[in-house]
Amino acid sequence: MSTLPTLRESLEAHGLMAKKSFGQHFLLDLNVTRKIVRLGGPFDGDTVIEVGPGPGGLTRALLESEAKYVLAVEKDSRFIELLAELDAAYPGRFGVVENDALKVDEAALLAEYGLPPEAHLVSNLPYNVGTPLLIKWLTGPWQPKSLTLMFQLEVALRVVAPVGDDDYGRLSVISQVLCDCDKIMDLPARAFTPPPKVDSAVVRLVPKAERPDRKIIKNLETITAAAFGQRRKMLRASLKGLGGETLLAKVGIEPTLRAENISPADFLRLAEAL
Template sequence: MRLPPLPTVSEIVHLYQLTARKQLAQNFLLDMNLTRKVVRKAGSLDGGFVCEVGPGPGGITRAILNTAAKRVVVVEKDGRFIPGLQMLADASEDRMKIVHGDILQFKMEQIIPETYRVPWEDKPPNVHIIGNLPFNISTPLIVQWLEDIANQSGAWSFGRTRLTLTFQKEVAERMVAPVSSDMRCRLSVMCQYLCDVSLKFGIPGKAFTPAPKVDVGVVQFVPLMKPRINLPFKMVEKVCRHVFHYRQKMIKHSIATLFPVDMPELTAEMFERSDLDPSSRPPQLKLRDFSKLCSAYNDICCQHAFIFDFDYRSRKHAKLLRRGRNTLIEKLEEKSLVDLPETESSDVEVPVR
């Protein structure tokens, strides 16, 4: 399926006087050889549904429409790009729809046809999410989507939907960083415990308009049939965040931040339950080590319900703790009771009971 002759993307940019907005971290990819390569790395789109995030002037959009994709929906926040995208939609023979909105607030499950739904245990559905993401939303967006993957919600209520996305090269390398790598971080564990993650190729910054000071990496995520850590996302995310808080120090210092300072016995219990060496460094931990830490923390939270809501950085919690441990416990237990849902939910922010 080929598009009819149209103005080039560069001509569209000139025609509508489109300039990249620094506050939106916009960088246009106008080289059609590179946009086609991004789309090829997503796999076969024949007969598939594609959601493109942040199409901008439509470089990657054109490459998608030149495949045999059956339906393409683009989500664009900046209204300046809508006229140029509408030109593509008009030429696409009703295969393309434009959504003017913020992808961070967008409910993708509302636009995916029911015919694409498959069981989670089957092969990934013929649904693809592709995008040249603005740097300023790329990390919060992928964390939001990882939570949806963990809960099998949103676009992942249709099965193990694949993502092919661009990130700042350093962020991309962190996502795929192996154990003991200098790049290993919280994001490495969060991505790898839920997905097979691969860095497909790099794009030099000079290929973009305007050229960013950093290079870009194209990363693909394929959700796993079974997560490598079988606990709620919020539980795993909190443990990982704390472990890498002092990434160059021994993990005993990081783990201690999960608990009030006057409860060191719980830190000792974490290591007793997980059977890990307190002198280990965060980048040295394997996914099964994180699984042990998360399980140990979950068990402790089940015994002491208030612990999960404790935040060592909170001034309010520090003030309550100075009044005495019981005062802190009472306030946190009150919060836990208020937040406790009446019915079970896949995204409950409470420990597994």
Template sequence: MPPDHRHGAKGPSRGPRPQQGHVARKRFGQHFLSDDGVIDDIVRAINPRPGQALVEIGPGLGAMTNPVVDRSERLTVVELDRDLAARLRKRPELTVVESDVLKVDFGALAQAAGQKLRIIGNLPYNISTPILFHLLPWADQVEDQHFMLQKEVVDRMVASPGSKDYGRLSVMLQWRYDMENVVDVPPEAFDPPPKVDSAVVRMVPWPEVAAIDSDRLGELVATAFSQRRKILRHTLGAWIEKQGLVTDFDLQRRAEEVPVAEYVALARLSPSPT
């Protein structure tokens, strides 16, 4: 287990480590967090408390599970790996959902808990974006989300208009969440180390959002960013015409120059009567 390079020393050992009876499986994108200093930083950022409806996606060997349960007393975990799920079921303080996270109804979990969910997890990098989009429909039943992701994905999530990282993912998440990068995580904090830097993002759903067809917004934004180098007249212009929209939306810009609010306003427009 590598030391925490910022704290200069390892903290107390927590829970089983990857070498203790479980080998990381590439098909599940498994990289197990093993740096106690980094784990402490993440748990402090989450700040779990008793009585909250906490759900962890992909608990793995319990690196985050253990310190979170120490503070929260109860935790629901979603785990696809049957061997790990069997291990986790032996712990009475955990409720185990053995499933592909993309098939989990988070609205049903919130209903069962009788309160909004706090969702956490070290997301598999190979399906992190699909998981984020899967969770979108339940944003109004979520208090907050803290996820460890590939740092370049977090950079795209929190990017501002005009930056090279601002794109489809930025728009599709920022219309629904206030987001910030709260912890940077180096490769050596994992076993086995991934080939990329990681970061933890905090996602807090906006308390009030305009009613919108998210599929329509997604189609609009995908069209806008389909040819980033071209001005929108060549891409979004045709979409607006096809939709029969009358708008003063400025098409003389590139997609990355348009604020989220303008994309949302355009998606909410109804076709003008003929």
């Protein structure tokens, strides 16, 4: 690592700046990125997929860790050449793919690189696609070993919010039904270049050992969309199109309650009943 230029030097050498249209805000302090990797690990002997590495702040920290291989997925073609320089410093441990993470088939990508089908996900997520990417990774056919993800603070709070909290919603339920979720680090806006208008936080999610089948997960998405889409209404009204009081009676949930009062476990029971 000592033979590499600093992140700022690399950006200047390649004439690169953050692109607003991609929601880019760079972490250039390696002390911060090392802490994120330490809290998100351990990655000993495992593969890590990093999404949106940009200039490579988190990438460098991941390559310093005990991860066996780091595979970066970057949509912005401007950074591919800069990131490729890391391969010389860490031969045989790093690969970079130019692609849109929303469209990537992670299982196929790992197979293409001859890597095991299991991998961790780490990302300083672009603000404009953070939630869609999380839903993809939570509900899709490929299941990561763990997810260490940075969001704008309001999204991070929604992921970990307990039932009854103001931030509790659809994202909370889906995340907590499928994973153990913890907010592990807060980051002020000034930690980024350029600084965003809001603070950020890092969330670590570990998929639960027992996972509902795909049909139940789809039902969960449907029910939470209906319940929280009309969160001020009683469940008997917001879930009317899905069975309403009949569905609620199947699992013993009071029809006059609202979505914010229903635990993730009870939403799962509703999905199973549906």
